[in-house]
Amino acid sequence: MKSRRVKGSARGSxxxxxxxxxxxxxxxxxxxxxxxxESLLEKAREMRESVMRITETYSSLSEQIQxxxxxxxxxxxxxxxxxSESSAFTESSPGSSxxxxxxxxxxxxxxxxxEPSDALEIAAGRLAAxxxxxxxxxxxxxxEQALLRMSVAYAIExxxxxxxxxxxVKTDIAERCGFNPRGGEGGQTYFVSSSSASSENDKELCLxxxxxxxxxxxxxxxxxxxxxxxxxxxxxxxAFRAEDGGRGSQTKGLYRLHQFQKAExxxxxxxxxxxxxxxGCRTKGESESMLDSLLSIQQEVLxxxxxxxxxxxxxxxxxxxxxxxxxDIEAWMPGRGTWGEVxxxxxxxxxxxxxxxxLQDAGEEKGKSRKAQPATTLNATLCATPRLIISLLEQYxxxxxxxxxxxxxxxxxxxxxxxxQVQW
Numbered sequence: 001m002k003s004r005r006v007k008g009s010a011r012g013s014x015x016x017x018x019x020x021x022x023x024x025x026x027x028x029x030x031x032x033x034x035x036x037x038e039s040l041l042e043k044a045r046e047m048r049e050s051v052m053r054i055t056e057t058y059s060s061l062s063e064q065i066q067x068x069x070x071x072x073x074x075x076x077x078x079x080x081x082x083x084s085e086s087s088a089f090t091e092s093s094p095g096s097s098x099x100x101x102x103x104x105x106x107x108x109x110x111x112x113x114x115e116p117s118d119a120l121e122i123a124a125g126r127l128a129a130x131x132x133x134x135x136x137x138x139x140x141x142x143x144e145q146a147l148l149r150m151s152v153a154y155a156i157e158x159x160x161x162x163x164x165x166x167x168x169v170k171t172d173i174a175e176r177c178g179f180n181p182r183g184g185e186g187g188q189t190y191f192v193s194s195s196s197a198s199s200e201n202d203k204e205l206c207l208x209x210x211x212x213x214x215x216x217x218x219x220x221x222x223x224x225x226x227x228x229x230x231x232x233x234x235x236x237x238x239a240f241r242a243e244d245g246g247r248g249s250q251t252k253g254l255y256r257l258h259q260f261q262k263a264e265x266x267x268x269x270x271x272x273x274x275x276x277x278x279x280g281c282r283t284k285g286e287s288e289s290m291l292d293s294l295l296s297i298q299q300e301v302l303x304x305x306x307x308x309x310x311x312x313x314x315x316x317x318x319x320x321x322x323x324x325x326x327x328d329i330e331a332w333m334p335g336r337g338t339w340g341e342v343x344x345x346x347x348x349x350x351x352x353x354x355x356x357x358x359l360q361d362a363g364e365e366k367g368k369s370r371k372a373q374p375a376t377t378l379n380a381t382l383c384a385t386p387r388l389i390i391s392l393l394e395q396y397x398x399x400x401x402x403x404x405x406x407x408x409x410x411x412x413x414x415x416x417x418x419x420x421q422v423q424w
Contacts, residue, residue, distance in 0.1 A: 070175050074351040077325035081315035088318070091311040091327065106335025107393040108253040113400040114139060118421075120253065132258045136389075139405060142417040143392070144261060144385045148236055149414040151263050151301050151383035158297060160234040160265060165214035167237050168192055171206050173217045176355035178322025178348070181206050188243040190258075211235035212379040215266035220356035223372045229360060230269035230290060234382065237262065254386035255340065263382040265294060270360055271350055271376045287376040291325065291347045294380040298329055298343050301383065304410040307391050308332040310339065322351045331391040342388055343381035350374035399423050 081087045111120040118138035125134040136144055156162060171181045171191075181189035181203070192205040208214055215233045224231065239262040254260075272286035284292075295311065302309050314326040323346040330339035352358065353374035362370035396406040406423045415422070 070355065071180065071321070073319070073321045074178075074324050074349060076316050076319060077347075079313075080319070080325055081313060083315045084317045085315065087315040088328070089313040089315075091313050104334045104394060104397065106253065107333075107390045108335075110335070110393045110398045111140065113398045113403060114405065115403050118403075122253070130258075132256060134254065134257070139417065139421060140389065142415060143389055143405065143407070143411070145416055146411045146414040147383055147385050147388055148261060148263055149416075150304075150411060152234065152236060153414070154301055154304075155234050155263070155265060155297065155382055158232075160232040163215060163218065163233050163235045165211050165218065165235040165237055167208050167214070167240075168205050169208055169213050169217060171203055173220070173356075174206060174208075174213050176220075177213050177216050177352050178320060179209070179213065180321070188241055190240045190242050207240035208237065209241050210239055210262065210379075211237045211264040212266055215264065215379075216352055216356055216358070216377065219268055219358050221358075223359040223361055224268065224375060225361045226270065226363070229375065230267055230286075233266045233268075235264055235266070237264075239384075254390050255336070257386055261385045263384075265297070265380045265382050267294070267378040267380075268353070268358060268375050269378070271353075271373060287347045287349060287378060288325075290376075290378055291327070291345060294345045294378060295327055295329075298345060298380060298382070302329065302331065302342070304408070305388070305392065306408045306410075307388075307395060309342070309391075314344075320346070322346065322348045324349045324351070331387065331395075333387075333390055333394050335390070335394040340387055340390065342384060342391065345380035346378060348377045348379070350376060352377045 081089050108120065108122070111118075115138070118140055119135075120140055121135035121137055125132075128135075152162065171189075174181050174189075179189075181191070188209065190207040191203050192207060193203075214237070215235055218233070219231065238259055240259055241256075242258060243256075267290055269290050270286045299309075299311065309329055309331045312328045312330065314328055318328075319326050326344060326346040328341050329343045329345075331342045333340045350373075353376065358375050358377060359372040360375040362373050392407060393405065396408070398405055402423065404421060404423045409424050412419055412422075412424050
């Protein structure tokens with residue numbers, strides 16, 4: 001009996017030791033699993049942080065690349081002159097030369113010969129807003145309105161749609177149009193901010209230097225069918241230029257202002273480049289023909305005003321970022337003794353449309369819809385009032401005895417005041 005008890009005790013002791021060994025192994029296994037889990041969690045945290053760093057780097061690099069891409073200029077037309085402004089080619093110089101030979105009084109002196117109620121108030125403008133913000137009063141203000149009314153009516157007759165557009169735009173829109181308000185052109189831009197805006201957002205909005213920007217934003221993100229093109233838009237708005245007005249006789253008076261009234265034409269047309277035949281003859285594309293049309297409208301307005309002017313094919317260094325080809329029109333300003341730019345017209349091809357997603361329906365091929373392609377955009381000044389007023393005053397002169405302006409008959413139907421106060 002005693003022997004059995006000893007054997008039984010031995011067996012019980014062995015079983016207990018086995019249970020202890022199993023329990024110890026389980027504890028060690030749990031610890032290993034926990035350690036392995038923590039290691040995996042740590043690796044997951046490291047991977048997440050790594051992904052976040054890579055994402056931030058990617059976003060930063062993408063933003064930098066996007067900014068650099070926006071700064072890249074357009075290609076240039078093969079016929080555009082190469083070089084600086086002095087290389088500009090005079091395309092045409094029509095108009096009567098009788099008004100453009102003698103140097104006479106400048107427009108500031110001539111306007112002082114009018115009645116006090118028809119003044120060009122430069123000093124008052126300086127008091128109100130600073131240099132280069134003049135007042136046009138009485139007959140001069142009516143002259144500005146007549147120029148706008150005549151030119152707008154002229155464009156509408158030729159198929160343009162009038163738009164009342166914002167004068168404040170996002171700087172991103174301006175950049176996509178080829179302007180650089182937050183970079184090299186910041187000195188030419190007026191930025192808009194509210195009292196609640198943070199310093200980071202102070203340059204998110206700006207005043208337009210031309211309605212071209214507002215009109216481009218109007219058609220951004222849209223796809224047009226061929227039947228909708230060409231789309232011809234027209235806007236009249238103030239234009240704001242913060243650039244230094246300069247000093248001296250070449251920039252005095254109305255020549256270089258920080259704010260002025262401007263009518264702008266904007267066209268969206270098919271991206272159809274010209275073709276060159278085997279004989280070397282090149283046919284004009286859709287946008288080139290449209291540029292010719294815009295130039296014709298500009299010149300017809302100046303011809304109806306009887307002004308002496310010339311048309312210049314601008315060289316590569318004067319094209320700006322967005323222009324594939326650009327023509328400037330300069331009117332003779334006897335008081336300055338030289339020509340002065342009064343309008344310009346640019347063919348931008350797909351520069352703006354690619355950045356603003358202004359697309360044209362590419363139709364179908366073998367029963368399948370083709371991917372929409374960027375359209376072509378063009379812009380042209382219809383009427384920038386200050387320099388036209390300079391040209392009219394200096395080419396036609398003022399009857400100093402009667403204290404009346406001399407103006408072309410073409411403006412008379414658009415005159416909103418007493419037309420007897422003008423010599424037509």
